[in-house]
Amino acid sequence: MSGWTLGIIGGSGLYGVAGVEDGRWETVETPWGPPSDACYVGRMGHVRVVFLPRHGRGHRIPPSDLNARANIDALKRLGVTDVLAISSVGSLVEDRPPGSFTVVDQFIDRTRGRPSSFFGPGLVAHVSIADPVCSRLSALAVDAARAAGADVSPTGTYLAMEGPQFSTRAESRLYRSWGCDVIGMTAMPEAKLAREAELPYALVGMVTDYDCWREGEAVDTAEIIAQLGANAAKARALVQHLVAALPEERPASPIDTCLDAALLTAPAMRDPALVALLDAIAGRALRSS
Structure with a gap:
């Protein structure tokens, strides 16, 4: 077994992955x-995989009620080393039509009231998310998407909105003016929390619609559902191609140790209760500092 344990977070339409052995x-x-x-939990070839349906099987949990901290903590406890997140998104630009994929490299977070950090009073940490995704894993995802037959954009800015309602036309036009490419409701604070957990993270956005910036068009849930099936089939193939492309041994990533430069609270002043909560997320860094 290699050093890879790939966590796969499946979004709307992706409630399982194919080819998992001993699952x-x-x-x-x-x-x-x-x-x-x-x-x-199982394996695909030489890689151990851990799949988590973001909304639960049967799509039970709306975006605002997702417990992103628990999701990331659970993956970390199961030994995940890297996270591939897959999400359904709307397109804010003409050249990313429904059925295409975008491998996101930047985010604008417009969510409200969602716990966005594992740290707090008694243990302060500031991680850098200037580059919020893992470039290595994202490049592998681009190659895997192409191998799966997807029309894929290798970069893109994701506008994270609160939901559960879709955008107004004014909001959609505003987000376009900001240079955003796709819009969704779930990648934040998930990506921030993955960085705090020292987990390299990549996000593949599966486009289902054009949001509502196009004249006379609006998001139609029935059309989204129809598109989800085709997107999910390509996403499952993407996962298989990506896993097959991973080298036998996992090379180290700078993200693996990013907390070393992020912890500010002096060891003697750390809140023991919060330290206990962080046993999986930050145990490595706390033991070494």
């Missing part, structure tokens, strides 16, 4: 509450 559902308890669902 089993594992329930994980976290100090942040329950994750969205049990995790499906």
Whole structure:
């Protein structure tokens, strides 16, 4: 078995992955509450994989109620080393039509009231998310998407909105003026939390619609559902191609140790209760500092 344990977070329409051997559902308890669902743990060739349906099986959990801290903590407890997130998104530009994929490299976070950090009073940390995704994993995702037959854009800015309602036309036009390429409701604070957990993270956005910036058009849930099936089939193929392309041994990433430069609170002043909550997320860094 290689050093890779790939965590796969499946968004709308992707509630499972193909080709997993010796798979089993594992329930994980976290100090942040329950994750969205049990995790499906197995292997694909030389890579151990952990699949988590972001909205739960049957799509039970709306975006604003996702417990992103519990989801990331659960993946970390199961030994995940890298995270591939897959999400349904709307397109804010003409050349990213429904059915295409975007491998996101930047975010604008417009969510409200969602816990966005594992740290707080008694243990302060500031991680850099200037570059919020892992360039190595993202490049592999681009290649895998192409191998799966997807029309894929290798970069893109993701506008994270609160939801659960879709945008107004004025909002959609505003986000376009900001240079955003796709829009969704779930990647934040997920990407921020993955960085705090020292997990290299890549996000593949599967386009289902054009949001509502086009004259006379609006988001239609029935059309989105129809598009989800085709997108999910390509996403499952993408996962298989990506796993097959991973080298036998996982090279180290700077993200693996990013907390070393992020912890500010002096060891003697750290809140023991918060330190205990962070056993999986920051245990490596806390033990070495």
